[in-house]
Amino acid sequence: MSEIDQDGITTFTRRPTSADDPGGTFRRITCRCCPNAFEMRARRFMGRVPDLEGEVLPEAKKAGWDVLHGARKAVCPRCLSLQSKAKARKEAKIMVAKMPTPMPRAPQAEPAALKAVPAGKAEAPPAMDIDAAFLIRDKLGEVYLDAQRGYGEGWTDKRVAESLTVPRDWVRQVRCKVYGAGSAGGAEDFAPVLAEARAALAAAKDLTEQGLKVQQEMAVFDRARGEVLAQVGRLERRLADIEKAVG
Ligand SMILES: [Zn+2]
Structure with a gap:
């Protein structure tokens, strides 16, 4: 053939x-x-x-x-419908984001059942459908090298999510399934580590500066103590001389 x-x-x-x-x-x-x-x-x-x-x-x-x-x-019907679904989801999300926040009502008028959930829990990521999972897997097949080397240059979970207009968490889920939970999701995975390292460096710098200040203060203190001791010595000698003269 x-x-x-x-x-x-x-x-x-x-x-x-x-x-x-x-x-x-x-x-x-x-x-x-x-x-x-x-x-x-x-x-x-x-x-x-x-x-x-x-x-x-x-x-x-x-x-x-x-x-x-x-x-x-060319784009197949399955990917077309997936893309339009993703687009609709994105637009729906934007609509929600653009909705004006309602005026807070008086506390006694608010039924207990309508109490707002904490902001962090308000938006759980939508469940992934099988079409999206396959689409993400195929895309990872193109841009993910392997579990050791991670993404090819320039690619991250974030970029894959943006290119397919799916939630980033879906990409993370599929990547962990296909390449293992320890596989790297790209530069953004290191963000917390980098933040911690930056904080530690800043703290170390601060300590060094404080240490220098203490050292300088110690030097000033040493000089002052030396002067005081010398003065005490002079006074002792003069006192001894006076005692001898009076004695
Ligand atoms: Zn397709």
Whole structure:
């Protein structure tokens, strides 16, 4: 079986597999976002080079594909619906964020059942659906090297989440499932460590400065003590002289 790729459209032949499937020459395009493919039987043509996009793209479109940007950037119906769902979710979230905060009511008018939940618990991440899980897994397959090396250059959980318009926590969940709980999620995973290190360094610097100050104060104190001791010595000698003279 030979395959020829042209402008993102693969032409291949398949032998008959059954009475229902007589085999023949087919064209195929593949989804930009996942391994899904659209296949159709090639039209017969005489002599001239066929217009492959003109042949395949309208059929793919009928089958629900987005072919607006050509065969290489075609998106399958599954990814399309996933993207529109994600977009709707995002817009719904923005709508919620934009909603004006209601005026606080008098405490006695507020029924106990309507008490606000603490801000941190208010927005639990939505549960992941299986399509999104596959989409994330496929994307990780492209940009995640392995559990030891983590992400390829420039990629993080955050960036994957943004590129697929899914919650970042979903990406983390899938990555932990596929590459292990210890796998690195990218630079942002180190943020707490960096913050702690920065705080420790600042504290160390502060201590050093305080230590220097103490040292300087000690030097001043030593000098003063020396002067006082010298004065005491002089006074003792003078006192002894006076005692001798009076005595
Ligand atoms: Zn797809």
